[in-house]
Amino acid sequence: MMKYDSDYYSELTFINMEAEIEHRDGQWIDIYVRLTLDSAVPAPEEMEQLSAWVICNAGGNIVQIVALDAGCDTEYQFTPDEKRQLSAFVQTLDLN
Numbered sequence: 001m002m003k004y005d006s007d008y009y010s011e012l013t014f015i016n017m018e019a020e021i022e023h024r025d026g027q028w029i030d031i032y033v034r035l036t037l038d039s040a041v042p043a044p045e046e047m048e049q050l051s052a053w054v055i056c057n058a059g060g061n062i063v064q065i066v067a068l069d070a071g072c073d074t075e076y077q078f079t080p081d082e083k084r085q086l087s088a089f090v091q092t093l094d095l096n
Contacts, residue, residue, distance in 0.1 A: 001044060001067065001076045012050075012082055013038035017089045029056040029095050032068075033086060044076065052078070052086055060095045062087055 001010050016036035024030055031054040037043060043050045053066040065083050067076045078086065 002079055004075045010041055011079055012041055014085050019093055027058045031090060054086060054090055
């Protein structure tokens, strides 16, 4: 995780991910991902419940990955490695 306007940085490992898929307006696919973290590196202290919102186009290509805390936008963003973990997970999903 990286925090906007801060030097905070940590690398989280997701040991389990569960997806809820919603098709929106015929051209967007919203994927809400519940995350279970490896306890070796916890989420930032002030986070209640870290999750991810992955937005894909109709072809299943990822357009954006957003960090959520208790379902709301947060001032944190995912690192490139965390995004790779989420991207690999999304590729396993049936988005049709």
